[in-house]
Amino acid sequence: MAQWINGTVTDNHHWHANLFSLKVRTAAFDFIAGQFVRLALNTADGRLQRAYSLVNSPGSTEQEFLVSTVAEGKLSPLLQQLKMGDSIEISQPASGFFVLDEVPAGENLWLIASGTGIGPYISMLNTHQLYQRFAHIVLVHSVRTIGDLVYRELISHCQHQYPGQLHYQPVVTREALSGALSKRLPELIQTGELQSVCHQGLTNRSQVMLCGNPEMIKDTKAALENLGLKKNLRRDPGNITVEQYW
Template sequence: MATWLHGEVVENHAWNNELFSLRVRTEPFEFTAGQFVRLGLEHDGRRLQRAYSLVNAPHTELLDFLVNRVHDGEFSPRLHALQPGSVIQVSQPASGFFTLAEVPAGDSLWLMATGTGIGPYFSMLETPEPWQRFARINLVYAVRYEADLAYLPLIQSFQQKYPQQFRFQPIVSREPCAGALQGRIPALIAEGQLQRALDCPLDASAQVMLCGNPEMIRDARALLADMGLPKNLRRKPGNVTVEHYW
C-alpha cells in the first residue's frame, strides 16, 4: 500500500504561461530514473492526486516535475497556483517500468517524446547508465510551439559534455523554428527525415523509447514494427519500449 510523504514546494518555475516545473523537497527516498510518483493535495476533505514522472536524477536533493496546466482540469491548475512554501504530498514507493533496466542492449538509444513526456528522459540522462551502455544517444523532443521546449539549458549541457555521443533534435509542429523539424514523429520517421537529421540509422541495432501522446505512440509503434523494430516485452525482448503519458 502506498504511503505519503510531506513535501514543501521550493520553486514553481514557469517555462511559459501553461508549462511549469514544480520543485519539491521531501525526506530522501530511492527510485529508479524513469519512474513516477503521485502528487497529492488536500481539497474539501479529500486528497486529489495524479501521477507524474520524476525529472530529477535519483541522487539529487530536490524532486522535479514537469507539468502542463489543463485549464478545465481538477488538479493541474492547483499545482500551477502553488508557491514556495506550499505543502504537497508525494506518494511512496515510486512506481513504473519505463526504465533503462528494461531496455535491451543496442548501438543507439533513441529517446522520443511529445510534450511533458520528455521528463523521464532527463532523469535517465543525468545518470551514468545510458552513456556507458550506448555509443549514440538521440533525444527527440516534439512540441507545438518553440516556447514549449523546456530544459534547453540542461540539453545544452549534455551536448557540451558528450559532443560525439549525444544528438538533440527538436520538432515544432505549429510554427517555423530554427534547427527544428516540422511535423509528427511517425511521419518524419517514415519519410526518413528524422534519421537524416540525426545522421543515424533507425534499424535493428537501435533501441527506441517512446513517451507521450498515445496517438504518437500507437502510430510510431506500428511504423517501427513494420521497419523490423518490434515492441520490447520481458518475455520477448524487442526494440521499442513505451510509456503512455496520459
C-alpha cells in the same frame, strides 16, 4: 499500499501560461530514472492525486516535476498556483518500468517524446548508466510551439559533457524554428528524414523509448514496426519500450 511523505515547494517555474516545472524538497528517497510518483493535495473537495514522472536524477532531496495545466483538470490548475513554502504530499515508493534496465542492448538509443513526455528522459540524461550503455543517444522532442521546448540549457550541458554521444533534435509543428523539424514524427520516420538529420539509423539493432500522448505513441510505434522494429517485452525482448501518460 502506497505511503506518503511530506514535501515543501521550493520553486514553480512557468515555461509559459500552461506549462510549469514544480520543485519540491523532501527527505531523500530511492528511485530509478524514468519512474514516477503521485502528487497529492488535500482540498475542500477531498484529496486529489495524480502520477507524474520525476524529472530530477536519483540522489536529490529536491524532486522536480514537469506539468502541463489541463483547463478542465482538477489537480494541475492547483499545482500551477503553488508557491514557495506550500506543502504537498508525494507517494512512496516510486513506481514504473520505463527505465534503462528494461531496455536491451542496441547500436543506438532513441529517446522520443511529445510534450511533457520528455520528463523521464531529462532524469536519465544526468545518469552515467545512459552514456555507459549506449554509444549514440538521440533525444527527439516533438511539441507544438517553441515555448514547449523545455530544459534546452540542461540538454546542451549534457551534450558538452558527452561530446558526440548525445544528439538533440527538436520538432516544432506549429511554429518555425531554425534547426527544428516540423512534420509529425511518424512521417519523419517513414521518409527517413529524422534518421538523416540525426545521422543515426532506425533498424532492428536500435532501441527506441516512446513517451507522450497515446496518438503519438500509436502512430510512431506503427511507423517503427514498418521498419522491422518490434515492441519490447520482458518475455519477448524487442526494440520499442513504451510509457503512456494518459
